[in-house]
Amino acid sequence: VAKQGFNGExxxxxxxxxxxxxxGNLQLTMKSLDDVNTLALANTVMAAxxxxxxxxxxxFIDQRGCLEGTTTLINETFNIxxxxxxxxxxxxxxxx
Amino acid sequence: MGVYVLQADQVFTNVGGWYGELNHSCPLxxxxxxxxxxxxxxxxxxxxxxxxxxxxxxxxxTPDTVGSEVHIRFGYGLSTNNISLDGNPAISFDNLVPGxxxxxxxxxxxxxxxxxFAPTTANLExxxxxxxxxxANLSPYTSIFATVSDDWDYSNPTLGPTIFQxxxxxxxxxxxxxxxxxxxxFVKAFNAFVIGLYxxxxxxxxxxxxxxxxxxxxxxxxxxxxxDTINKVQIQYNDGTTVTIDVTSFVTQTPTSLTFILPxxxxxxxxxxxxxxxxxxxSVLLGSLEVLVENGSGIxxxxxxxxxxxxxxxxxxxxxxxxxxxxxxxxxxxxxGG
Numbered sequence: 001v002a003k004q005g006f007n008g009e010x011x012x013x014x015x016x017x018x019x020x021x022x023x024g025n026l027q028l029t030m031k032s033l034d035d036v037n038t039l040a041l042a043n044t045v046m047a048a049x050x051x052x053x054x055x056x057x058x059x060f061i062d063q064r065g066c067l068e069g070t071t072t073l074i075n076e077t078f079n080i081x082x083x084x085x086x087x088x089x090x091x092x093x094x095x096x
Numbered sequence: 097m098g099v100y101v102l103q104a105d106q107v108f109t110n111v112g113g114w115y116g117e118l119n120h121s122c123p124l125x126x127x128x129x130x131x132x133x134x135x136x137x138x139x140x141x142x143x144x145x146x147x148x149x150x151x152x153x154x155x156x157x158t159p160d161t162v163g164s165e166v167h168i169r170f171g172y173g174l175s176t177n178n179i180s181l182d183g184n185p186a187i188s189f190d191n192l193v194p195g196x197x198x199x200x201x202x203x204x205x206x207x208x209x210x211x212x213f214a215p216t217t218a219n220l221e222x223x224x225x226x227x228x229x230x231x232a233n234l235s236p237y238t239s240i241f242a243t244v245s246d247d248w249d250y251s252n253p254t255l256g257p258t259i260f261q262x263x264x265x266x267x268x269x270x271x272x273x274x275x276x277x278x279x280x281x282f283v284k285a286f287n288a289f290v291i292g293l294y295x296x297x298x299x300x301x302x303x304x305x306x307x308x309x310x311x312x313x314x315x316x317x318x319x320x321x322x323x324d325t326i327n328k329v330q331i332q333y334n335d336g337t338t339v340t341i342d343v344t345s346f347v348t349q350t351p352t353s354l355t356f357i358l359p360x361x362x363x364x365x366x367x368x369x370x371x372x373x374x375x376x377x378x379s380v381l382l383g384s385l386e387v388l389v390e391n392g393s394g395i396x397x398x399x400x401x402x403x404x405x406x407x408x409x410x411x412x413x414x415x416x417x418x419x420x421x422x423x424x425x426x427x428x429x430x431x432x433g434g
Protein backbone atom coordinates (compact mmCIF):
# COMPACT_ATOMS: atom_id res chain seq x y z
CA VAL A 1 0.00 0.00 0.00
CA ALA A 2 1.44 3.32 -0.99
CA LYS A 3 2.08 5.66 1.89
CA GLN A 4 -0.06 8.82 1.87
CA GLY A 5 1.18 11.89 3.76
CA PHE A 6 3.07 11.71 7.03
CA ASN A 7 2.39 9.97 10.32
CA GLY A 8 4.26 11.85 13.00
CA GLU A 9 7.62 11.93 11.30
CA UNK A 10 10.06 14.72 12.14
CA UNK A 11 10.28 17.00 9.11
CA UNK A 12 13.01 19.24 7.88
CA UNK A 13 11.63 22.35 6.17
CA UNK A 14 14.55 23.45 4.01
CA UNK A 15 13.23 26.05 1.57
CA UNK A 16 10.17 27.89 0.37
CA UNK A 17 9.42 29.40 -3.01
CA UNK A 18 6.79 32.04 -3.67
CA UNK A 19 5.18 33.65 -6.65
CA UNK A 20 4.46 37.05 -5.12
CA UNK A 21 3.94 40.62 -6.34
CA UNK A 22 3.16 43.77 -4.39
CA UNK A 23 5.13 46.46 -2.60
CA GLY A 24 7.29 46.59 0.50
CA ASN A 25 8.79 43.69 2.39
CA LEU A 26 7.00 40.41 2.98
CA GLN A 27 8.10 39.06 6.33
CA LEU A 28 8.07 35.23 6.47
CA THR A 29 8.10 33.04 9.54
CA MET A 30 8.03 29.25 10.01
CA LYS A 31 5.92 28.15 12.94
CA SER A 32 5.27 24.88 14.74
CA LEU A 33 2.04 23.84 16.40
CA ASP A 34 0.93 26.44 18.93
CA ASP A 35 3.85 28.60 17.84
CA VAL A 36 6.14 26.76 20.26
CA ASN A 37 9.00 26.98 17.79
CA THR A 38 9.38 29.81 15.30
CA LEU A 39 12.00 30.81 12.75
CA ALA A 40 12.04 34.18 11.00
CA LEU A 41 13.15 33.96 7.38
CA ALA A 42 14.76 36.57 5.20
CA ASN A 43 12.35 39.25 4.00
CA THR A 44 11.11 38.99 0.45
CA VAL A 45 11.28 42.32 -1.33
CA MET A 46 8.18 42.69 -3.44
CA ALA A 47 7.63 44.54 -6.69
CA ALA A 48 4.56 45.25 -8.74
CA UNK A 49 5.83 42.93 -11.46
CA UNK A 50 8.43 40.18 -11.42
CA UNK A 51 9.61 37.36 -13.60
CA UNK A 52 11.13 35.26 -10.87
CA UNK A 53 9.96 33.06 -8.06
CA UNK A 54 12.66 33.47 -5.43
CA UNK A 55 13.66 30.55 -3.23
CA UNK A 56 14.20 31.37 0.43
CA UNK A 57 16.27 28.97 2.45
CA UNK A 58 15.09 27.84 5.83
CA UNK A 59 16.30 25.37 8.39
CA PHE A 60 13.29 24.50 10.47
CA ILE A 61 12.78 21.07 12.06
CA ASP A 62 9.54 20.09 13.67
CA GLN A 63 6.78 17.48 13.54
CA ARG A 64 4.31 19.88 11.93
CA GLY A 65 4.92 23.34 10.59
CA CYS A 66 3.36 26.15 8.60
CA LEU A 67 4.48 29.30 6.86
CA GLU A 68 3.19 32.73 7.86
CA GLY A 69 3.63 35.99 5.97
CA THR A 70 2.87 39.56 7.03
CA THR A 71 3.55 43.20 6.30
CA THR A 72 3.93 45.81 9.03
CA LEU A 73 4.13 49.19 7.30
CA ILE A 74 1.42 51.39 5.83
CA ASN A 75 0.58 50.87 2.16
CA GLU A 76 2.52 47.59 1.87
CA THR A 77 0.64 45.08 -0.25
CA PHE A 78 1.13 41.47 -1.35
CA ASN A 79 -0.48 39.26 -3.97
CA ILE A 80 0.56 35.58 -3.74
CA UNK A 81 -0.41 33.10 -6.40
CA UNK A 82 1.82 30.13 -5.56
CA UNK A 83 3.58 28.73 -2.48
CA UNK A 84 6.00 25.80 -2.63
CA UNK A 85 7.46 24.41 0.60
CA UNK A 86 10.34 21.94 0.41
CA UNK A 87 10.41 19.34 3.18
CA UNK A 88 11.99 16.01 3.95
CA UNK A 89 11.36 13.54 6.81
CA UNK A 90 14.49 13.03 8.85
CA UNK A 91 13.25 10.92 11.80
CA UNK A 92 10.33 8.60 12.46
CA UNK A 93 8.95 10.46 15.48
CA UNK A 94 9.39 11.66 19.00
CA UNK A 95 9.76 9.02 21.75
CA UNK A 96 6.90 8.84 24.20
CA MET B 97 -9.19 83.85 55.15
CA GLY B 98 -6.62 85.77 53.19
CA VAL B 99 -6.11 88.42 50.55
CA TYR B 100 -5.69 87.69 46.89
CA VAL B 101 -4.45 90.02 44.16
CA LEU B 102 -5.21 89.25 40.55
CA GLN B 103 -3.53 90.81 37.52
CA ALA B 104 -4.72 90.57 33.94
CA ASP B 105 -2.69 88.64 31.39
CA GLN B 106 -5.04 88.73 28.42
CA VAL B 107 -6.76 91.41 26.35
CA PHE B 108 -10.20 90.13 25.47
CA THR B 109 -11.32 93.16 23.45
CA ASN B 110 -9.78 96.51 22.68
CA VAL B 111 -11.45 99.43 20.95
CA GLY B 112 -9.50 102.65 20.84
CA GLY B 113 -6.87 101.77 23.42
CA TRP B 114 -3.40 103.11 22.77
CA TYR B 115 -0.08 102.34 24.22
CA GLY B 116 2.59 104.93 24.52
CA GLU B 117 4.42 107.49 26.53
CA LEU B 118 2.79 110.66 27.77
CA ASN B 119 4.53 113.96 27.76
CA HIS B 120 2.18 116.37 29.46
CA SER B 121 -0.67 116.88 27.03
CA CYS B 122 0.57 114.95 24.02
CA PRO B 123 1.32 111.26 23.69
CA LEU B 124 4.65 110.34 22.25
CA UNK B 125 5.74 107.15 20.62
CA UNK B 126 2.20 105.99 19.96
CA UNK B 127 2.64 102.93 17.75
CA UNK B 128 0.54 102.43 14.68
CA UNK B 129 -2.47 100.36 15.55
CA UNK B 130 -2.36 101.22 19.21
CA UNK B 131 0.24 98.73 20.37
CA UNK B 132 0.20 95.00 20.88
CA UNK B 133 -1.77 93.20 23.57
CA UNK B 134 1.41 92.43 25.45
CA UNK B 135 2.41 96.09 25.42
CA UNK B 136 -1.01 97.21 26.63
CA UNK B 137 -0.91 94.54 29.37
CA UNK B 138 2.54 95.68 30.44
CA UNK B 139 1.21 99.22 30.64
CA UNK B 140 -1.93 98.44 32.59
CA UNK B 141 -0.09 96.18 35.05
CA UNK B 142 2.86 98.44 35.66
CA UNK B 143 3.04 100.25 38.98
CA UNK B 144 5.45 102.81 37.56
CA UNK B 145 3.72 105.99 36.43
CA UNK B 146 6.71 107.11 34.40
CA UNK B 147 6.76 104.26 31.90
CA UNK B 148 4.50 103.68 28.95
CA UNK B 149 0.82 103.22 29.79
CA UNK B 150 -2.55 102.42 28.41
CA UNK B 151 -3.79 105.63 26.82
CA UNK B 152 -7.06 106.98 25.59
CA UNK B 153 -8.29 110.35 24.49
CA UNK B 154 -8.32 112.81 21.71
CA UNK B 155 -5.45 113.31 19.37
CA UNK B 156 -3.21 116.18 20.16
CA UNK B 157 -3.65 119.26 18.09
CA THR B 158 -6.66 117.95 16.22
CA PRO B 159 -9.33 117.77 18.88
CA ASP B 160 -12.16 115.64 17.76
CA THR B 161 -14.43 113.07 19.30
CA VAL B 162 -13.76 110.55 16.57
CA GLY B 163 -11.89 107.63 18.07
CA SER B 164 -11.68 109.28 21.41
CA GLU B 165 -13.59 106.64 23.34
CA VAL B 166 -11.83 103.59 24.69
CA HIS B 167 -13.53 100.30 25.47
CA ILE B 168 -11.17 97.60 26.58
CA ARG B 169 -11.65 94.37 28.49
CA PHE B 170 -8.97 92.40 30.22
CA GLY B 171 -9.04 88.78 31.36
CA TYR B 172 -7.10 85.94 32.85
CA GLY B 173 -5.59 82.70 31.62
CA LEU B 174 -6.05 79.57 33.68
CA SER B 175 -2.47 78.41 33.41
CA THR B 176 -0.69 81.75 33.79
CA ASN B 177 0.77 82.82 37.11
CA ASN B 178 -1.57 85.72 37.71
CA ILE B 179 -3.01 85.38 41.21
CA SER B 180 -1.08 86.14 44.38
CA LEU B 181 -2.27 84.90 47.76
CA ASP B 182 -1.30 86.83 50.88
CA GLY B 183 1.63 88.56 49.21
CA ASN B 184 3.25 85.36 47.96
CA PRO B 185 4.53 84.96 44.39
CA ALA B 186 1.75 84.63 41.87
CA ILE B 187 0.48 81.17 40.95
CA SER B 188 -1.98 79.99 38.31
CA PHE B 189 -5.62 79.08 38.74
CA ASP B 190 -4.63 75.56 37.76
CA ASN B 191 -2.55 75.34 40.92
CA LEU B 192 -5.08 76.70 43.39
CA VAL B 193 -6.22 74.21 45.97
CA PRO B 194 -9.70 72.66 45.72
CA GLY B 195 -12.23 74.64 47.72
CA UNK B 196 -10.80 78.07 46.84
CA UNK B 197 -13.58 80.65 47.16
CA UNK B 198 -13.62 84.43 47.05
CA UNK B 199 -15.84 86.56 49.25
CA UNK B 200 -15.09 89.96 47.77
CA UNK B 201 -13.65 91.55 44.67
CA UNK B 202 -12.58 95.10 44.00
CA UNK B 203 -10.97 96.59 40.93
CA UNK B 204 -8.31 99.17 41.66
CA UNK B 205 -6.64 101.27 39.02
CA UNK B 206 -4.64 104.46 38.87
CA UNK B 207 -5.61 106.99 36.25
CA UNK B 208 -4.22 110.32 35.30
CA UNK B 209 -5.59 113.08 33.11
CA UNK B 210 -3.35 115.09 30.87
CA UNK B 211 -4.98 118.13 29.31
CA UNK B 212 -3.88 121.30 27.66
CA PHE B 213 -6.59 123.06 29.57
CA ALA B 214 -8.28 121.59 32.57
CA PRO B 215 -11.77 120.56 31.55
CA THR B 216 -14.66 121.94 33.46
CA THR B 217 -16.19 118.48 33.79
CA ALA B 218 -14.28 115.26 33.63
CA ASN B 219 -16.20 112.09 34.21
CA LEU B 220 -13.91 110.28 31.88
CA GLU B 221 -13.22 106.90 33.28
CA UNK B 222 -15.46 104.02 34.14
CA UNK B 223 -14.58 100.62 35.37
CA UNK B 224 -16.58 97.52 34.71
CA UNK B 225 -15.84 94.58 36.93
CA UNK B 226 -18.49 92.31 35.48
CA UNK B 227 -20.62 92.14 32.38
CA UNK B 228 -23.79 93.62 33.75
CA UNK B 229 -25.54 96.02 31.40
CA UNK B 230 -25.33 99.04 33.68
CA UNK B 231 -21.68 99.71 34.15
CA ALA B 232 -20.35 100.66 37.52
CA ASN B 233 -18.74 104.04 37.44
CA LEU B 234 -15.40 104.39 39.00
CA SER B 235 -15.06 107.36 41.28
CA PRO B 236 -15.43 110.52 39.19
CA TYR B 237 -12.16 111.92 38.15
CA THR B 238 -11.36 115.00 40.21
CA SER B 239 -7.63 115.49 40.08
CA ILE B 240 -4.70 115.11 37.80
CA PHE B 241 -3.63 111.90 39.47
CA ALA B 242 -6.09 109.63 41.23
CA THR B 243 -6.53 106.04 42.33
CA VAL B 244 -10.05 104.83 41.73
CA SER B 245 -11.76 101.57 42.51
CA ASP B 246 -14.91 99.65 41.82
CA ASP B 247 -16.42 97.09 44.17
CA TRP B 248 -18.33 94.19 42.78
CA ASP B 249 -22.02 94.93 42.72
CA TYR B 250 -23.45 92.36 45.11
CA SER B 251 -26.97 93.00 43.88
CA ASN B 252 -26.24 91.98 40.34
CA PRO B 253 -25.91 89.10 40.03
CA THR B 254 -27.78 88.25 43.17
CA LEU B 255 -25.38 85.44 44.07
CA GLY B 256 -22.62 87.95 44.54
CA PRO B 257 -19.10 87.70 43.23
CA THR B 258 -17.78 84.26 42.46
CA ILE B 259 -14.35 83.12 41.41
CA PHE B 260 -16.04 81.69 38.36
CA GLN B 261 -17.46 85.07 37.41
CA UNK B 262 -14.19 86.86 38.01
CA UNK B 263 -12.40 84.47 35.66
CA UNK B 264 -15.21 84.42 33.16
CA UNK B 265 -15.75 88.17 32.94
CA UNK B 266 -12.40 89.77 33.65
CA UNK B 267 -12.74 93.51 33.94
CA UNK B 268 -13.41 96.32 31.53
CA UNK B 269 -12.39 99.93 31.31
CA UNK B 270 -14.16 102.69 29.46
CA UNK B 271 -12.86 106.15 28.83
CA UNK B 272 -15.87 108.13 27.75
CA UNK B 273 -15.17 111.83 27.34
CA UNK B 274 -17.78 114.16 28.68
CA UNK B 275 -15.89 117.39 28.63
CA UNK B 276 -17.38 120.25 26.72
CA UNK B 277 -15.57 122.05 23.99
CA UNK B 278 -12.64 120.74 22.06
CA UNK B 279 -9.96 120.63 24.68
CA UNK B 280 -7.35 118.01 23.83
CA UNK B 281 -6.97 115.53 26.63
CA PHE B 282 -5.58 112.12 27.33
CA VAL B 283 -6.09 109.60 30.03
CA LYS B 284 -3.44 107.15 31.06
CA ALA B 285 -4.22 104.13 33.17
CA PHE B 286 -1.87 101.79 34.98
CA ASN B 287 -1.37 99.72 38.14
CA ALA B 288 -4.68 97.87 37.69
CA PHE B 289 -5.52 94.78 39.70
CA VAL B 290 -8.41 93.03 41.39
CA ILE B 291 -8.06 92.58 45.11
CA GLY B 292 -10.29 90.82 47.58
CA LEU B 293 -10.69 88.26 50.33
CA TYR B 294 -10.65 84.53 49.82
CA UNK B 295 -11.46 81.42 51.83
CA UNK B 296 -10.71 77.75 51.50
CA UNK B 297 -13.99 75.92 52.01
CA UNK B 298 -13.42 73.63 54.96
CA UNK B 299 -15.36 70.67 53.61
CA UNK B 300 -12.29 69.44 51.76
CA UNK B 301 -13.74 69.19 48.29
CA UNK B 302 -11.60 66.96 46.13
CA UNK B 303 -11.75 66.16 42.43
CA UNK B 304 -11.04 62.44 42.39
CA UNK B 305 -11.07 61.87 38.65
CA UNK B 306 -7.60 61.97 37.17
CA UNK B 307 -7.54 63.15 33.59
CA UNK B 308 -7.43 63.05 30.77
CA UNK B 309 -11.16 62.52 30.64
CA UNK B 310 -13.39 62.29 27.60
CA UNK B 311 -17.06 62.97 27.10
CA UNK B 312 -19.13 60.23 28.66
CA UNK B 313 -16.66 59.59 31.48
CA UNK B 314 -17.92 59.66 35.06
CA UNK B 315 -16.36 62.49 37.07
CA UNK B 316 -16.16 61.89 40.81
CA UNK B 317 -15.97 64.46 43.59
CA UNK B 318 -15.57 63.63 47.26
CA UNK B 319 -15.71 65.69 50.45
CA UNK B 320 -16.01 65.32 54.17
CA UNK B 321 -19.49 66.85 53.95
CA UNK B 322 -21.60 69.32 52.06
CA UNK B 323 -21.80 67.82 48.58
CA ASP B 324 -25.54 67.26 48.97
CA THR B 325 -25.97 71.05 48.83
CA ILE B 326 -24.24 71.44 45.47
CA ASN B 327 -26.68 72.40 42.76
CA LYS B 328 -24.42 73.29 39.86
CA VAL B 329 -21.05 72.35 38.38
CA GLN B 330 -19.45 74.75 35.93
CA ILE B 331 -16.65 73.80 33.58
CA GLN B 332 -14.60 76.49 31.93
CA TYR B 333 -11.94 76.12 29.29
CA ASN B 334 -9.09 78.52 28.63
CA ASP B 335 -10.84 80.20 25.73
CA GLY B 336 -13.85 81.07 27.88
CA THR B 337 -16.02 78.20 26.70
CA THR B 338 -18.31 77.30 29.57
CA VAL B 339 -20.51 74.29 30.21
CA THR B 340 -22.89 74.10 33.15
CA ILE B 341 -24.09 70.81 34.62
CA ASP B 342 -27.27 71.23 36.58
CA VAL B 343 -28.24 69.25 39.66
CA THR B 344 -30.77 67.31 37.62
CA SER B 345 -27.92 65.83 35.60
CA PHE B 346 -25.96 64.49 38.57
CA VAL B 347 -25.68 60.70 38.60
CA THR B 348 -25.19 60.31 42.34
CA GLN B 349 -25.19 62.87 45.12
CA THR B 350 -24.58 62.30 48.82
CA PRO B 351 -22.98 64.55 51.45
CA THR B 352 -19.60 62.93 50.77
CA SER B 353 -19.78 61.93 47.13
CA LEU B 354 -20.97 63.43 43.86
CA THR B 355 -20.69 62.04 40.35
CA PHE B 356 -21.74 63.34 36.98
CA ILE B 357 -21.15 62.48 33.35
CA LEU B 358 -18.73 64.70 31.48
CA PRO B 359 -20.68 66.14 28.54
CA UNK B 360 -19.26 66.82 25.11
CA UNK B 361 -17.26 70.00 25.60
CA UNK B 362 -15.96 70.61 22.11
CA UNK B 363 -12.40 71.36 23.19
CA UNK B 364 -9.28 69.54 24.21
CA UNK B 365 -7.05 70.83 26.96
CA UNK B 366 -7.14 71.88 30.58
CA UNK B 367 -10.45 73.02 32.04
CA UNK B 368 -11.32 74.43 35.43
CA UNK B 369 -14.21 72.99 37.43
CA UNK B 370 -16.27 75.10 39.81
CA UNK B 371 -19.17 74.24 42.09
CA UNK B 372 -22.07 76.34 43.30
CA UNK B 373 -24.23 75.31 46.19
CA UNK B 374 -26.60 76.47 48.86
CA UNK B 375 -24.29 76.01 51.84
CA UNK B 376 -21.93 78.79 50.79
CA UNK B 377 -22.12 81.94 48.71
CA UNK B 378 -20.41 82.30 45.40
CA SER B 379 -18.61 79.45 43.73
CA VAL B 380 -15.85 77.13 44.81
CA LEU B 381 -12.89 76.16 42.70
CA LEU B 382 -12.74 72.40 42.47
CA GLY B 383 -9.62 71.92 40.40
CA SER B 384 -8.37 71.43 36.89
CA LEU B 385 -9.09 68.50 34.64
CA GLU B 386 -7.41 67.50 31.40
CA VAL B 387 -10.13 66.99 28.81
CA LEU B 388 -9.86 65.11 25.53
CA VAL B 389 -12.42 65.05 22.78
CA GLU B 390 -13.13 61.56 21.53
CA ASN B 391 -12.18 60.92 17.95
CA GLY B 392 -15.30 60.95 15.84
CA SER B 393 -16.71 57.73 14.47
CA GLY B 394 -17.60 57.20 10.85
CA ILE B 395 -19.06 54.76 8.38
CA UNK B 396 -16.55 52.20 7.13
CA UNK B 397 -16.45 52.23 3.37
CA UNK B 398 -14.86 49.50 1.28
CA UNK B 399 -12.71 51.11 -1.41
CA UNK B 400 -11.19 48.71 -3.97
CA UNK B 401 -7.41 49.00 -4.13
CA UNK B 402 -7.12 51.07 -0.96
CA UNK B 403 -4.05 50.04 0.99
CA UNK B 404 -4.69 51.85 4.30
CA UNK B 405 -7.43 52.82 6.72
CA UNK B 406 -8.70 56.40 7.09
CA UNK B 407 -9.88 57.58 10.50
CA UNK B 408 -11.24 60.80 11.91
CA UNK B 409 -8.94 62.56 14.36
CA UNK B 410 -9.23 65.74 16.37
CA UNK B 411 -6.48 68.25 15.85
CA UNK B 412 -6.02 71.76 17.07
CA UNK B 413 -7.79 72.98 13.95
CA UNK B 414 -10.80 70.70 14.39
CA UNK B 415 -11.73 67.28 13.06
CA UNK B 416 -9.70 66.02 10.15
CA UNK B 417 -8.79 62.65 8.61
CA UNK B 418 -5.62 60.64 8.84
CA UNK B 419 -4.45 57.61 6.90
CA UNK B 420 -3.15 54.78 9.10
CA UNK B 421 -1.88 51.33 8.29
CA UNK B 422 -4.11 48.32 8.31
CA UNK B 423 -3.03 46.42 11.42
CA UNK B 424 -0.38 44.01 10.10
CA UNK B 425 -2.31 42.03 7.48
CA UNK B 426 -1.10 38.39 7.53
CA UNK B 427 -1.68 35.02 5.98
CA UNK B 428 -0.79 31.53 7.10
CA UNK B 429 -0.59 28.16 5.33
CA UNK B 430 -2.11 25.01 6.69
CA UNK B 431 0.08 22.72 8.78
CA UNK B 432 2.32 20.32 6.93
CA GLY B 433 3.04 16.98 8.57
CA GLY B 434 0.84 14.75 10.59
